[in-house]
Amino acid sequence: MEVNVTDHPGSSPQEIRDEPDWITLQSPSIGFKNHEGRRPGIIDTEREEGIEAARRLREELGLRISTGDLVNFRDLITHQTSFHIRHPENRALGWRYVLETTEDWVKNQQRWPANLQKWEKEKEEREKKSATQEERDKNGAQPQPEGQESPKEEEEAPEVTPQERALLEAIERESGYMASLKENDGKKKSPQTHNRSSITIDEQDQFTPDNWLPRCPDLIRLTGKHPMNAEPSLTRLFEGGLITPNELHFVRNHGSVPRLLWEFHRLDISHHDTALSLTMDELKNNYTSSTINIPIAIACVGNRRKELNLVRKSRGANNGAASAGCAYWKGPLLAAVLHSAGLRASHATAPDGTRRWLHFAGADTPSAGPYETCIPLSFALDPCSDILLALEMNDLPLPPDHGYPVRLMIPGWIGGRCVKWLRRIWVSDRENDSYYHVWDNRVLPPWVRSKESEAARVLFNHPSTVCNEQVLNAVVCRPAQGERLPLGEVKAGGVYTIRGFAYNGAGHEVQQVEVSVDGGATWMFATREFAEFPIRHGNKFWGWVFWRVDVEIAQLVRAPSVMVRAVDAGKNTQPREAKWNVLGMMNNSWYTVKAEMVADDEEKAPAVLFRHPTEAAALTGGWMQPSAELRLAQAKQEAGTPQKQFTREEVEKHDKDGDCWIVVDNKVYDASSVLAWHPGGKASIMAHAGKCHHATTEEFASIHDDFAYQKLHECVLGQVTEKAARYIKQTAEDAAKERARAAQQHGEDGRVALQKHRWVPVKLVDRQSISDDTRTYTFELPEGKSELGLGTCQHIQVGFHLQDKMLVRPYTPTRPVIPSPPNNPSATARPILSSKQPHPLRCHPLTPPDSPTTPSTTNNTRPGTFDLTIKTYFPTPAQPGGALSNLLDCIPLGEEVEIRGPTGDISYLGNSDFLIAHPSPTQPPRKRHFPRVSLVLAGSGITPGYALMKRIVGTPGDETQVRGLDANRTEGDILLRAELDRFEGESGGRVKVAHVLSAAGEGWEGERGHVDGALLRRVLFPPGEGNVVFLCGPPGLVQGVALPALKEWGYVEDENMFGF
Helix, strand or coil: CCCCCCCCCCCCHHHHHHCCCCCCCCCCCCCCCCCCCCCCCCCCHHHHHHHHHHHHHHHHHHHHHHCCCCCCHHHHHCCCCCHHHHCHHHCCCCCCCCECCCHHHHHHHCCCHHHHHHHHHHHHHHHHHHHHHHHHHHCCCCCCCCCCCCCCCCCCCCCCCHHHHHHHHHHHHHHHHHHHCCECCCECCCCCCCCCCCCCEEHHHCCCCCCCCCCCCCCEECCCCCCCEEECCHHHHHHCCCCCCHHHCCEECCCCCCCCCCCCCEEEEEECCEEEEEEHHHHHHCCHHHEEEEEEEEECCCCCHHHHHCCCCCCCCCCCCCCEEEEEEEEEEHHHHHHHCCCCHHHHECCCCCECEEEEEECCCCCCCCCEEEEEHHHHCCHHHCCEEECEECCEECCHHHCCCCEEECCCECHHHCCCCEEEEEEECCCCCCHHHHCCCECCCCCCCCCCCHHHHHHHCCHHHECCECCCEEEEEECCCCCEEEHHHCCCCCEEEEEEEEECCCCCCEEEEEEECCCCCCCEEEEEEECCCCEECCCEECCCEEEEEEEEHHHHHHCCEEEEEEEECCCCECCCCCCCCCCCCCCCCCEEEEEEEEECCCCCCEEEEEECCCCCCCCCCCCCCCCHHHHHHHHHHHHCCCCCEECHHHHHCCEECCEEEEEECCEEEECHHHCCCCCCCCHHHHCCCCCCCCHHHHHHHHHCCHHHHHHHHHCEEEEECHHHHHHHHHHHHHHHHHHHHHHHHHHHCCCECCCCCEEEEEEEEEEEECCCCEEEEEEECCCCCCECCCCECCEEEEEEEECCCEEEEEECCCECCCCCCCCCCCCCCCCCCCCCCCCCCCCCCCCCCCCCCCCCCCCCCCCCEEEEEEECCCCECCECCCHHHHHHHHCCCCCEEEEEEEECCEEEEECCEEEECCCCCCCCCEEEECCEEEEEEEHHHHHHHHHHHHHHHHCCCCCCEEEEEEEECCHHHCCCHHHHHHHHHHCCCCEEEEEEECCCCCCCCCEECCCCHHHHHHHCCCCCCCEEEEEECCHHHHHHHHHHHHHHHCCCECCCEEEC
16 A cells, blocks of 8 residues: 655744744634634635635526526536535534436426427327317217314411422522522523434425425424424423424424525625625624524414314414424624614614614515515614524524524514524515515404405504514423323322423513412412523523422322413413414413323223323324314315215326325315415425325314315315225324334334435445446445445435435445344444545546446445445436436535435345235234245346345355346346356356347347246246245336236246235
């Protein structure tokens, strides 16, 4: 191994004398790197030049596209810079690269010659169909017919009881605690360091524009797959502590998360013909003296909405009580940034005294228009309001779901005013009139039942209905939902601690929290706990409080309920009863946990079961049930459903943009015409197009109101068959059990990288050429994951991020083919990424074909990595080529792709033993013994067969025999041919592979033509005891030819004939 060292004369004597004493230096010296890696006072010209070069590349590509040039995946990826590899410091945890295009646009929307031919043919078919319809109309063809009591005053007790004495002592302790609370100078660090436990991506996001975002699996989705609106369970939120971890903070999005780059994003500020445009670097570095870092409690204005939705459906999701959180938010004060833009207090009002407004716009593009809002300019200019332009959350770059790269944070105000992905600020004399400022975040009187009424129009535009400051609220967290207290554990003198949280708006202190266990007749004083340094400006409390109160267990088990209410500094408290409103907002009635006597599940002993009012989303464990009004509306809907029935097969045909059926509550609806105007965008509907699964019902019920159900009813076609309904029910139950089992298995083995339902990032560390068009790619598993977790013959899904969805393809690794043994001491070794990386803007040079390399036959080389061998389908003048194969051929070493799995029904255990998946995912796989194996493979379908043969040949004593048929078009299309030939030579006759070519050239000595029954009988083992056939190839070969021929020969599907 050769080492090359470049000679250097060393620092000069003068440089040595002038070097400062780095230990005693009080502040970073100008021109030298500080702790952030930045050189104060010095412009990073290399970085600026790189950003400008990247911008020019984007503009060059945009010009090519605008002039009609055809562009392929290689063109796109070489014109989009991977900033995050070279500058990871300003990225959120788990940041992913996204190619700013869609597979559909590249392949199907450009004027490729192949597309022009297809479009011409489609046009002819439309014209022919139209002419046929006109002829029918002439002949008179007719369409088919469509079938409260006030709390009682407590009397003074003549003497103090032990319980009252304990209470008074607790109050005295809290008095001392409150006196010890300290001011926050805005320069503290967040104590919360557990902000991201996983950077995996949920499979629910893979086919949405949010496919690049890692999200916590503990979040409960409120509005289905997309857009992301979620909250944790109350228990998980409370366990997170007084400072909420980023990953457990509730998420409220109106649409897709905008993909914004730190290097390109700007914040534009304008007023009175004055403009200021700030880069993110300028916003971060030019206002350090006015940057603060403070804890802010923020709640969704729809927190606890589900309690209202069970009275009457509102226009909002089924939020539980955990759509709230308190994190540290860091950034420059808005007042300081406005001052630098020339705004002064004198600008807050017009000459005639009219107040001026400061407007904010986000970079997201929800369905009802841009997200905008406004606040009074005088309020924005007040530095004591602590309004900031947040760049960090708990001392980390903002997560994309929370507004990366910059978010407006208004302490004490509702989340809907804290604009995410902030792009523009401006001043005007009029209040904002955008949709989300006028028609959202309002509380209307209960008698307004429809958002479309004239009364709604007037009231939505009236200032009295607007929601700005957060509302006083308190929630019980313990006893938890579903918690059981066995009566056998009740002991004399035993104590139970009731716990929860409370928050207020506008910086007002939550001054008292009271708890009742007798239905509100009497109230106990709860002690409070604040985050460290909770006070700003002498009397502002931007954070929330945790509270607790101790009760005797004997008293708790007799209690009908546990109620909580908070009191603010003005002695205002929460109302007892909820007040319904059309948007379901600002519910802050007493939070009530009910208790009931039940038999313990395990020992059948009596226990007290605690139930909260509701559980978030579609969960049904709460004590509240749908009102009589809701039940009546459901009955009317059932009665109006046509009696036509549709099979699962028929429903699944209608899964396209212009032909979209969905199934809700076992009824079939044609949603094709809704796609164009659906408020949530068409992506949320298309995720369920042509699918018979329960998820559609859950998602629709969780987010739609009476108006939506009315529009849905207009789309009804009929109902699914009884068999399809049973299938929907059974698959929902099976999926829930399988997800729980997969999560448990993953938790039991932390070495395994693959997850069944979440995408895991892996890094490309090597790329070798096998032939002119075939590459072997080596990927590194995440840190701490030493084993891929894949059985021999199983597949992984490989994903790459595009604008609209994840590009997904299945592959079978060519290394390793044997799962790593447990406790492998070498499995934690990490491969070293080559330092000789080509420039990330160019496709990368490969090992030349005349000195080919082949995948290693040893299983344990480069532990913590795996190989994929993939044929590259290059672009031609007529078509753009393969998507993922070209992207992998061009991405820089060090870039990441996603993997998920394992998939595949077959896993080889060795010595002729196989595991065959059961048709039901909740049932264990079946173990079968097949000494003689036949393989029908084609194209890239060779890889599972390759893995099988490699393991058999490489395992001493494995006597399994293999007969394989590999179908391709030309000799150059045969993948891994040298390896397959080697397997034959080393197997001693156990392994034989025949190749058949449909377009064989001269000199080809193998089989010619297409696969048929005669060729299968000539090459494969006949059906019989101990014989099996496995298939993997395109549908035309497998379903059109091989399956019928093999069945005719005597093979039986799911007995001795399976698909990989």
